[in-house]
Amino acid sequence: MSSSLWGTAFAVAAKDLKIEWRTKTAFASSLVFAVLVLAIFYFSRDSTVVSELDIAPAAIWVTFTFAAMLGLNRAFLLEQENRAIDGLLLSPVPRTGIFVGKILGNLAFVAVVELVSLPLFSLFFNVPILHVLPSLLGVAAMATIAFVTVGTLLSAMVVRTRFAELMLPILLLPFLVPPIIGAVQITAGILAGRPMSEFAGWLKLLGAFDIAFVTACLLLFEATVEE
């Protein structure tokens, strides 16, 4: 049974990523957006007062968050066309597998955008990141899991409503607050060279958030797609 779940999940994720790979539209727009955000943050500061390091965490996380939202939107719009999602739901595969597959696909998409944005950020802001890359990636992963999971669940819901593209940001925004506060705090500390032990509290919060919401979303997914 569990192999069927993961099997389904990987199949769904692979399908989504293949489709995205053919057109690359969402990926391209995310990257353009990332460059735009980084540029705006850079040019908006008064360089005599605000150092690059001060504004760096905000710049990174605005970029990552909006990349995630673009990815999420694309993911379910894909299924909304021709009601492809109904086909998925009718097939004899565990529904949780479909959900996990969607999450994995979205995670992969956002991960690629983040991995490309990080070097761009380091370049534009003149902030070296190689020496702290593992911790930076770790924090990014924890926060991204949080909002991709909740975002995927909410997309599954709103795709069946009117004004779907509008509903997703409205509903998702409050759920982004705790992971982003945590991620920004930890990122700021990492870039300033502080030891990870200083962020034990924030890491625990992020971890608890991930566990709580992955569990809640897995349990609630059925309720969003039953007919």
Added chain:
Amino acid sequence: MTKRDVALQLLRRGWVLTLGALAGLVIVYTRVAFFTPIESTQGPAQKIFYVHVSSAWASLGAFAVTGILSLLYLWRRDRKLDTVAEASAEVGLMFGVIMLTTGPIWGKVVWGTWWDWDAKLTSTLFLFLLFIGYTVLRGAVADLDTRARFSAVIGVLSLVLVPFIFLSVHMFRTLHPKPPVLRAGGPSMPAAMLITLLFSVFVFSVLYVGFVTLRYALAVLKELRAEEAAHGIS
């Protein structure tokens, strides 16, 4: 009893509770204005505290009720639970408007600034936004069962979320402390103030129950109208 009888009985009870609470509100205002001492450091403006705390209690309580009923709905699938949840959410938003306007006014007096990203204000703001989302979502779904299901999912997720919002902002703030919020009368409140506060909270609670009853009755009447239209009875 027919559905219509139930609705009418609820209406009667709702109006009794609501009008009674409104009368109680007048008594509260009188007590606040003339029979409650003025706080020594904040001045008369501190008296906004009574209506702010009461509306916060009503609003947050209303949202908690919606959250719990959402959980129950997913378990029991009784649409009445969803209807009460909807009524509670609407009333919660109304009290929330009072909470979020009186709060900053009091903040201006105590902190000198209209807004402050402290744990309580931030959590209540985002909870308010969540329930705006809840209401917008309900407006965007036509089928009653789907609407109940989707609303319940948001309701449950909100229950899980709020403690995290509070915790994260609280952790942020203990790193960046602000001047402590002045309490109503110092560490312990004089009895006269406490009585006024408790009475005010009580009146607001009755008002909440009255409004939710009325709002629920309204929903039942709307369903009746839809059912009668479907059966061709005018």
Added chain:
Amino acid sequence: MGYPDNAVYAVAGYIIASAVILAYSVSLFLRIRNER
């Protein structure tokens, strides 16, 4: 006196609270009357 002369804030707060509560009561009344 000793305390600041800022009663206007409290008055504003209570007016807002009353206005919102009254407006909601009226809205309920009208919506219910519409359905009867």
